[in-house]
């Protein structure tokens with residue numbers, strides 16, 4: 001199945017209710033780009049208000065706890081974010097792996113919990129600058145994904161609907177310098193072959209692999225032309241409708257010619 005390009009905004013810890021007007025503008029613009037699937041992951045506090053108003057965009061969360069509930073002060077479960085209107089959750093983002101010490105097995109437990117709550121997942125992976133310089137980026141990312149992806153049985157029959165992989169080299173996030181198209185091509189091909197190995201030819205090929213790390217309207221067209229790139233996870237440039245939808249426009253262009 002050919003899936004629509006998936007353009008997901010990660011607002012990180014940005015956004016109070018004053019940002020709802022920006023989410024509205026993104027939703028309105030997304031209605032003019034139906035060949036692209038547009039989604040936003042705002043802070044938890046904005047999930048419900050955006051979900052309540054959105055007509056076109058998907059709304060998701062940036063993380064969830066792995067447990068169903070209990071004595072976890074300050075945490076939030078997958079069922080809670082689903083109840084607030086989230087349809088997906090970003091897991092294993094490098095900022096969580098680094099700042100919150102999230103291990104591959106912890107990320108995997110979150111993924112299993114999110115799937116059990118009916119959510120789609122965007123599984124992040126990516127190497128540090130040191131790992132890339134040492135020449136071990138591909139091996140590192142493949143091992144990270146093997147340790148973080150959920151058990152196959154949970155995804156059987158609906159892999160492409162429930163799972164997206166986001167390749168986000170840490171050194172490209174928020175730096176203004178995206179990975180080169182050659183590096184993206186090499187990594188996305190390696191991730192594709194891992195998905196086929198883990199989930200079989202048909203289902204492994206059905207999973208979108210999106211790229212994240214300083215994607216902007218100016219570099220989006222070149223990135224989307226790379227084989228195995230099925231969209232983008234966008235941080236800074238998703239905070240305004242103009243730049244975010246500039247990226248969505250670049251993703252819809254191959255369909256317009």
Ligand code: PEP
Pocket residue numbers: 010168172173174175176212213214215233234235236237
């Ligand atoms: C991100 O943090 O997921 C990200 C890709 O950020 P940016 O687009 O700002 O590099």
